[in-house]
Amino acid sequence: xxxxxxxxxxxxxxxxxxxxxxxxxxxxxxxxxxxxxxxxxxxxxxxxxxxxxxxxxxxxxxxxxxxxxxxxxxxxxxxxxxxxxxxxxxxxxxxxxxxxxxxxxxxxxxxxxxxxxxxxxxxxxxxxxxxxxxxxxxxxxxxxxxxxxxxxxxxxxxxxxxxxxxxxxx
Amino acid sequence: xxxxxxxxxxxxxxxxxxxxxxxxxxxxxxxxxxxxxxxxxxxxxxxxxxxxxxxxxxxxxxxxxxxxxxxxxxxxxxxxxxxxxxxxxxxxxxxxxxxxxxxxxxxxxxxxxxxxxxxxxxxxxxxxxxxxxxxxxxxxxxxxxxxxxxxxxxxxxxxxxxxxxxxxxxxxxxxxxxxxxxxxxxxxxxxxxxxxxxxxxxxxxxxxxxxxxxxxxxxxxxxxxxxxxxxxxxxxxxxxxxxxxxxxxxxxxxxxxxxxxxxxxxxxxxxxxxxxxxxxxxxxxxxxxxxxxxxxxxxxxxxxxxxxxxxxxxxxxxxxxxxxxxxxxxxxxxxxxxxxxxxxxxxxxxxxxxxxxxxxxxxxxxxxxxxxxxxxxxxxxxxxxxxxxxxxxxxxxxxxxxxxxxxxxxxxxxxxxxxxxxxxxxxxxxxx
Numbered sequence: 001x002x003x004x005x006x007x008x009x010x011x012x013x014x015x016x017x018x019x020x021x022x023x024x025x026x027x028x029x030x031x032x033x034x035x036x037x038x039x040x041x042x043x044x045x046x047x048x049x050x051x052x053x054x055x056x057x058x059x060x061x062x063x064x065x066x067x068x069x070x071x072x073x074x075x076x077x078x079x080x081x082x083x084x085x086x087x088x089x090x091x092x093x094x095x096x097x098x099x100x101x102x103x104x105x106x107x108x109x110x111x112x113x114x115x116x117x118x119x120x121x122x123x124x125x126x127x128x129x130x131x132x133x134x135x136x137x138x139x140x141x142x143x144x145x146x147x148x149x150x151x152x153x154x155x156x157x158x159x160x161x162x163x164x165x166x167x168x169x170x
Numbered sequence: 171x172x173x174x175x176x177x178x179x180x181x182x183x184x185x186x187x188x189x190x191x192x193x194x195x196x197x198x199x200x201x202x203x204x205x206x207x208x209x210x211x212x213x214x215x216x217x218x219x220x221x222x223x224x225x226x227x228x229x230x231x232x233x234x235x236x237x238x239x240x241x242x243x244x245x246x247x248x249x250x251x252x253x254x255x256x257x258x259x260x261x262x263x264x265x266x267x268x269x270x271x272x273x274x275x276x277x278x279x280x281x282x283x284x285x286x287x288x289x290x291x292x293x294x295x296x297x298x299x300x301x302x303x304x305x306x307x308x309x310x311x312x313x314x315x316x317x318x319x320x321x322x323x324x325x326x327x328x329x330x331x332x333x334x335x336x337x338x339x340x341x342x343x344x345x346x347x348x349x350x351x352x353x354x355x356x357x358x359x360x361x362x363x364x365x366x367x368x369x370x371x372x373x374x375x376x377x378x379x380x381x382x383x384x385x386x387x388x389x390x391x392x393x394x395x396x397x398x399x400x401x402x403x404x405x406x407x408x409x410x411x412x413x414x415x416x417x418x419x420x421x422x423x424x425x426x427x428x429x430x431x432x433x434x435x436x437x438x439x440x441x442x443x444x445x446x447x448x449x450x451x452x453x454x455x456x457x458x459x460x461x462x463x464x465x466x467x468x469x470x471x472x473x474x475x476x477x478x479x480x481x482x483x484x485x486x487x488x489x490x491x492x493x494x495x496x497x498x499x500x501x502x503x504x505x506x507x508x509x510x511x512x513x514x515x516x517x518x519x520x521x522x523x524x525x526x527x528x529x530x531x532x533x534x535x536x537x538x539x540x541x542x543x544x545x546x547x548x549x550x551x552x553x554x555x556x557x558x559x560x561x562x563x564x565x566x567x568x569x570x571x572x573x574x575x576x577x578x579x580x581x582x583x584x585x586x587x588x589x590x591x592x593x594x595x596x597x598x599x600x601x602x
Contacts, residue, residue, distance in 0.1 A: 020568060023573075024569060027545075028247050029241070062357055068564075069290055069308060071310060093306045143324075145194050154310075158314075159314045160218055
């Protein structure tokens with residue numbers, strides 16, 4: 001997890017569900033992670049996947065990622081180059097999927113209010129703040145479990161480490 | 171300290187005496203659920219470098235989401251899963267046509283009161299109908315659970331919902347769910363658990379009870395709980411005996427063995443009271459489940475397709491209600507009436523009881539037991555700007571096919587009445 005993130009903002013509204021983030025018709029046929037990027041937000045904003053740049057930041061309202069448990073709804077954003085998602089609140093399975101796949105998901109309603117689409121903003125992971133137009137908005141630090149998962153690079157390497165530790169102690 | 175059901179169930183699964191709200195603990199669930207997504211999960215599992223699965227008896231796998239497969243790619247997905255199941259000797263595997271995972275595991279008594287089931291399906295809170303702790307997780311988390319048998323959970327706050335009164339004719343548990351989600355919002359229980367209580371609950375059948383925790387996924391809930399009673403024990407015990415070969419006496423004891431009830435005086439983050447007698451038929455209007463309106467406000471909405479099915483409303487009671495409404499009549503010729511039973515058992519019972527004949531005689535089309543067109547894979551996807559009334563749980567844009575289509579949600583009674591008239595219709599009007 002890097003300490004400082006800067007990026008250009010794509011901003012959307014409340015209650016964006018996993019069907020518009022990654023449509024259901026692709027869920028059992030598209031298994032390649034890189035390919036998932038081209039369907040990101042397809043039914044919300046068809047221009048997003050074509051124009052998103054590596055490092056861009058997604059800013060969303062409340063209950064982002066509600067609906068299906070599909071993990072592709074987090075992976076497709078990471079593969080599209082999104083460096084972080086800042087929201088008013090996240091649906092819990094989507095939040096777990098994001099952290100488990102090394103995608104930063106930050107709850108900060110005040111920053112969401114202040115940010116406009118197309119703006120460049122900065123996230124300071126050390127100070128737990130988001131800087132918008134030289135104003136800092138604080139967010140709550142991640143739980144230790146989330147920090148461990150993000151530092152490991154996601155649940156996959158984290159689990160491999162855990163299995164390795166178990167084998168070594170036997 | 172008095173504890174909620176969620177606290178007790180998580181403490182049990184974590185092997186702890188007690189847990190506090192907000193605490194993050196590692197739990198060992200009794201069952202781990204997956205379905206058509208088992209193929210990509212097995213690919214993730216292969217990266218762990220561990221060729222065996224410890225205690226494969228924990229795994230419950232069902233082919234239901236795109237079953238039978240509509241394309242060669244979907245067929246390969248199933249083929250990969252069958253190879254995985256054979257390689258690891260997975261006992262609890264259910265083939266194409268057996269039904270929807272949540273319905274099948276209930277019918278097979280694969281999860282019992284007080285136990286925990288985690289699954290890569292967002293409707294896993296379903297198992298709260300029998301007093302189990304069910305929660306949805308991601309695909310990678312299922313792979314991790316297969317490998318290490320444990321996963322982190324945060325102990326949630328709990329929202330308490332008290333049901334009083336009795337449902338009126340042609341008003342259902344679906345309407346109760348829509349009432350709650352519509353009045354509080356789709357994030358009403360975000361990061362939280364839900365507990366139902368109250369005398370109104372006792373008046374609900376098993377099939378109706380299943381609707382409530384299932385729909386709590388659309389309320390943002392991590393899990394949902396209904397207190398199990400004799401009705402639940404007597405549903406589960408013969409099924410457990412049938413599956414395992416144990417005596418009915420032993421099964422009656424087994425289904426009661428781990429029952430957990432919340433303590434009086436437990437702390438709740440919110441409390442809502444619903445008088446069942448005051449609920450009217452409701453509709454969730456496109457494209458959000460919390461966009462709920464009384465059916466009296468839905469006028470002249472013509473429907474191209476009417477669907478009864480899914481883990482929310484594809485059970486015997488739902489088919490019986492639909493058959494009762496269309497019996498001896500013909501559906502509107504410009505409406506397709508698609509019925510997808512939630513399981514082979516539902517299909518068999520509905521056939522034996524004559525409901526299937528009633529529905530087919532009225533013009534209904536039957537799909538094979540499974541998830542049907544709910545999430546746009548097959549068996550009734552929608553074309554551009556088509557309108558569908560469905561007994562499913564989600565009406566999101568693009569969910570059932572074309573993003574320009576419109577999905578309205580209601581009870582099976584409303585769907586059947588709408589199939590008759592060709593527009594969204596209050597069942598009380600056609601039965602008057």
